[in-house]
Amino acid sequence: MGIKALVSVDMEGIAGVVHPAEINPERYEYDRCRRLMTGAANAAVEGIIDADPAAEVLVADSHGPYRNILPEDLDRRARLVRGKPRQLGMLAGLQGGVEVALFVGYHGRAGAGGAVLAHTISDAVLDIRIHGRSHGEIGINTLLAGSYGVPVVLVSGDDAACEEFADLAPGAVTVPVKRGLGQHAADTLHPEEARDRLREGTARAIRRRTGEPPVSVPQPVEVEVDLHQPRGADLAVLIPGVSRKGGRTLTFTAQTMTAAYEVIQLIVLLAQTPS
Ligand SMILES: [Zn+2]
Numbered sequence: 001m002g003i004k005a006l007v008s009v010d011m012e013g014i015a016g017v018v019h020p021a022e023i024n025p026e027r028y029e030y031d032r033c034r035r036l037m038t039g040a041a042n043a044a045v046e047g048i049i050d051a052d053p054a055a056e057v058l059v060a061d062s063h064g065p066y067r068n069i070l071p072e073d074l075d076r077r078a079r080l081v082r083g084k085p086r087q088l089g090m091l092a093g094l095q096g097g098v099e100v101a102l103f104v105g106y107h108g109r110a111g112a113g114g115a116v117l118a119h120t121i122s123d124a125v126l127d128i129r130i131h132g133r134s135h136g137e138i139g140i141n142t143l144l145a146g147s148y149g150v151p152v153v154l155v156s157g158d159d160a161a162c163e164e165f166a167d168l169a170p171g172a173v174t175v176p177v178k179r180g181l182g183q184h185a186a187d188t189l190h191p192e193e194a195r196d197r198l199r200e201g202t203a204r205a206i207r208r209r210t211g212e213p214p215v216s217v218p219q220p221v222e223v224e225v226d227l228h229q230p231r232g233a234d235l236a237v238l239i240p241g242v243s244r245k246g247g248r249t250l251t252f253t254a255q256t257m258t259a260a261y262e263v264i265q266l267i268v269l270l271a272q273t274p275s
Pocket of ligand 1: 010011012062063064
């Protein structure tokens with residue numbers, strides 16, 4: 001039996017990508033960047049299968065509408081999780097006996113300086129804290145995977161994303177593909193060079209998979225969310241169990257990390273609701 005791996009792929013941390021226009025389906029350059037994203041996903045699939053030819057690989061498209069990767073161009077040895085909403089969001093597929101998770105194309109958390117396209121789930125969010133510690137998508141998703149006993153064995157993105165992950169899992173593999181020069185600027189590898197490094201790093205991460213313990217937090221889980229606008233908080237307090245701590249800060253306690261993730265998704269959805 002081969003290893004069962006989940007590859008969650010975002011777009012902001014892909015080599016060559018630096019600007020919102022490139023990652024928004026409504027805007028120019030998006031078609032090019034979805035191909036770059038598909039190429040990065042393929043590099044990870046190849047690396048996993050290089051290390052374990054019997055591996056079962058699930059790719060979760062995890063950017064924006066969750067419909068970016070071109071299914072017809074994805075390595076046919078992988079299965080694709082596509083579309084939204086879905087209960088476990090960026091980690092949909094995790095419940096089915098996944099043994100390791102890999103995050104490709106990931107980005108730094110909201111407010112991180114010098115981090116390309118840094119944000120936490122949405123620009124409507126200023127910060128998310130779990131048990132008092134600030135986390136971006138890398139941290140939140142690492143803790144969600146950890147609550148299922150699944151270690152994240154590789155993160156790829158810009159240097160800030162890789163450092164953010166190294167703080168949580170110092171021994172895991174990181175594959176930086178660009179150096180952030182600002183929110184919308186980077187010194188980036190050529191996409192093909194990035195794919196080669198990603199394939200090699202992924203194979204290395206899979207070969208030593210038993211080395212990394214899952215990262216988890218105590219349950220129940222204490223969560224605080226700072227929103228950009230108080231109006232989002234006006235809506236979010238309608239969720240049972242969510243209360244307001246300040247003008248734009250919400251707090252809640254969830255029994256499990258999965259429940260915390262669900263409520264976070266709901267708060268963000270409400271914060272994005274047009275008035
Ligand atoms: Zn994204």
